[in-house]
Amino acid sequence: xxxxxxxxxxxxxxxxxxxxxxxxxxxxxxxxxxxxxxxxxxxxxxxxxxxxxxxxxxxxxxxxxxxxxxxxxxxxxxxxxxxxxxxxxxxxxxxxxxxxxxxxxxxxxxxxxxxxxxxxxxxxxxxxxxxxxxxxxxxxxxx
Ligand code: MN
Numbered sequence: 001x002x003x004x005x006x007x008x009x010x011x012x013x014x015x016x017x018x019x020x021x022x023x024x025x026x027x028x029x030x031x032x033x034x035x036x037x038x039x040x041x042x043x044x045x046x047x048x049x050x051x052x053x054x055x056x057x058x059x060x061x062x063x064x065x066x067x068x069x070x071x072x073x074x075x076x077x078x079x080x081x082x083x084x085x086x087x088x089x090x091x092x093x094x095x096x097x098x099x100x101x102x103x104x105x106x107x108x109x110x111x112x113x114x115x116x117x118x119x120x121x122x123x124x125x126x127x128x129x130x131x132x133x134x135x136x137x138x139x140x141x142x143x
Pocket of ligand 1: 031032033075076077078
């Protein structure tokens with residue numbers, strides 16, 4: 001019996017991925033203090049993230065719906081809509097609830113931390129924060 005070996009045609013290689021740097025992850029910083037805003041956005045940009053700012057809770061919600069950031073760093077003491085209320089709205093919205101939120105507060109009061117965590121934030125940082133603490137916390141959600 002002759003066995004005819006059939007040659008399968010060569011499979012073309014997968015096309016090479018498009019060249020270029022990977023897209024930077026977008027972090028929204030919600031902060032009403034201009035100095036803290038600059039410190040945080042500069043720190044994030046230097047470390048390869050795309051940082052964008054919102055100065056109050058309402059702006060944060062509008063921006064989150066429009067731009068879908070990969071992560072939100074949320075100050076708690078904000079004019080108008082507080083950070084706690086903004087987190088509650090974010091975490092009740094099916095389109096936004098999966099965006100991780102790191103809350104930032106200047107107080108170490110246990111009741112405030114409990115209220116902030118109860119609003120649904122994914123992590124909590126106390127001011128004054130350390131550069132390494134901020135970067136490590138951000139990286140935990142994005143890297
Ligand atoms: Mn504030």
